[in-house]
Amino acid sequence: MTSRHVHGRVHSGEKPYQCKVCKKAFAHSAALKMHVRRHTGEKPFKCLLCPSAAFAQLPHLKKHMLCIHKTAKPYLCIRCREFFKTKNDLETHEQTCKAEVVNHACEDGGDSLDKVKDSDDKDKSLVPPMPIAKMRMLLAILLKRISTSERLEQLGFGERLIDDVLCESIEMSGRKPCSDKGMDEGERLKKNVEILLEWTVPKRFMDRFQKEGRSAEALLEELTS
Numbered sequence: 579m580t581s582r583h584v585h586g587r588v589h590s591g592e593k594p595y596q597c598k599v600c601k602k603a604f605a606h607s608a609a610l611k612m613h614v615r616r617h618t619g620e621k622p623f624k625c626l627l628c629p630s631a632a633f634a635q636l637p638h639l640k641k642h643m644l645c646i647h648k649t650a651k652p653y654l655c656i657r658c659r660e661f662f663k664t665k666n667d668l669e670t671h672e673q674t675c676k677a678e679v680v681n682h683a684c685e686d687g688g689d690s691l692d693k694v695k696d697s698d699d700k701d702k703s704l705v706p707p708m709p710i711a712k713m714r715m716l717l718a719i720l721l722k723r724i725s726t727s728e729r730l731e732q733l734g735f736g737e738r739l740i741d742d743v744l745c746e747s748i749e750m751s752g753r754k755p756c757s758d759k760g761m762d763e764g765e766r767l768k769k770n771v772e773i774l775l776e777w778t779v780p781k782r783f784m785d786r787f788q789k790e791g792r793s794a795e796a797l798l799e800e801l802t803s
């Protein structure tokens with residue numbers, strides 16, 4: 579698709595990207611992606627210096643870096659702790675940075691900025707793991723479908739990370755959510771999605787699905803399509 583074509587949409591009013599959670603439509607995929615985070619509560623832009631500071635948008639992280647860390651360079655090399663102005667600069671630097679990884683930078687899963695974690699690349703499974711952002715979006719669709727709006731509000735749906743919404747929902751049902759902090763957040767989310775499915779999907783349907791050897795991700799996808 580050419581950029582002229584994409585730009586043309588602004589004028590034609592064409593909005594081909596629809597949010598599957600609330601049906602709102604957008605002219606650009608990037609705008610939709612940003613919007614979906616309002617449902618999933620995802621904040622992918624993390625400050626590597628403050629474990630609890632995370633943002634839904636890059637400009638907010640940049641502002642944090644400027645106000646708190648007094649730097650206009652938001653990209654940090656976790657090896658040598660040097661800052662860079664652009665993601666490109668950081669990536670170029672990373673190829674030659676020889677410093678040892680400073681270990682406590684990985685405390686909370688340590689995703690750097692908008693870089694997608696691909697640590698599961700060498701996974702032995704044949705099916706590639708579903709990206710966590712996608713799992714969160716499908717979960718938002720499912721939760722919205724199966725819960726009343728009062729219940730969603732009570733759980734803080736859209737107000738906080740959907741992983742936490744799910745955990746509390748599981749807890750309220752008298753079941754025990756997986757909250758193993760030592761686990762990768764994607765793995766933990768997947769475990770809790772499995773608990774949700776087992777609890778909400780009729781057994782007959784579930785049995786058939788398992789017999790076919792299909793994953794929780796596949797079931798989630800089918801239920802939300």
Ligand SMILES: [Zn+2]
Pocket residue numbers: 597598599600601602613614617
């Ligand atoms: Zn939406």
Ligand SMILES: [Zn+2]
Pocket residue numbers: 625626627628631642646647
């Ligand atoms: Zn910070």
Ligand SMILES: [Zn+2]
Pocket residue numbers: 655656657658659660671672675676677
């Ligand atoms: Zn470095």
